[in-house]
Amino acid sequence: MAMDTNKKNRELISALCDGEIPDVDQELALAALDTPEGRQAWALFHQIGDVLRADPATDLSPGFTERMAARLAAEPLPGKRAAVADAAAGQATVAADPT
């Protein structure tokens, strides 16, 4: 039971780290932060984010932009959105997911 509470508290702290804590949970999250375990989780979660952001991104190879432009140039223009036709087909609120 205590383990579940601790885990729940760490989840609140995780959301707090992201500025995504709902108002209703704010007090609980701040109380969780007021414990050694809570403070350790807060520090670790921020450290993980800092390390991830510090990792150098993989660069695109030279000439990517030109190759991309050449492929796009071979594509037919997508044209105007078919809002009326799609709305008639009942798809008005669904964004296309081409995958």
Next chain:
Amino acid sequence: MTTERECDQLLVERVQAGDRRAFDLLVAKYQRRLMRLVSRLVHDPAEAEDVVQETFIKAFRALRHFRGDSAFYTWLYRIGINTAKNFLVTQGRRAPTSTEADAERAEGFDDADSLRDINTPESMLASKQIAYTVNAAMEALPLELRTAIVLREIEGLSYEEISEVMACPIGTVRSRIFRAREVIAEKLRPLLDISADKRR
């Protein structure tokens, strides 16, 4: 003042009106961000680049259906993530589970001894080990957890935006990010304990 989202929407509408060059502007803006995201999912740089290229082509073809209900970049990221997933499936790969790969990688920190040999300051070695451990743990995460934490920590998306990109409820986003952090933190704790011991 035009927001970034409005600016993207203007470019999208120009493409929809027949201006190809407007899409080149969107490619120029998002190609590195997309590569940064995709290369966290598909590790081989050449393969990741192919996925980025396919993503833009799919986005271009589908642009006529894009209405601006979501931001262009969340829509683009969603296509990118699905394209990466499909690529991994067709390559016969699967997202690793946390029981493999990471353990192997964590033990394979080959630089450690050589760094000690050349008398590198301990703090530098420690931060390299921490970075290595975090990134190895990241790579071993299931794809859904890895995607969620990358979108949050590296791309800086809100939970709501991530829920749009990953097509899941905000509560699931919160849980996935937390679970990802828990797994990584678990790998990191022993390392930090060791560092603390050494400082005594």
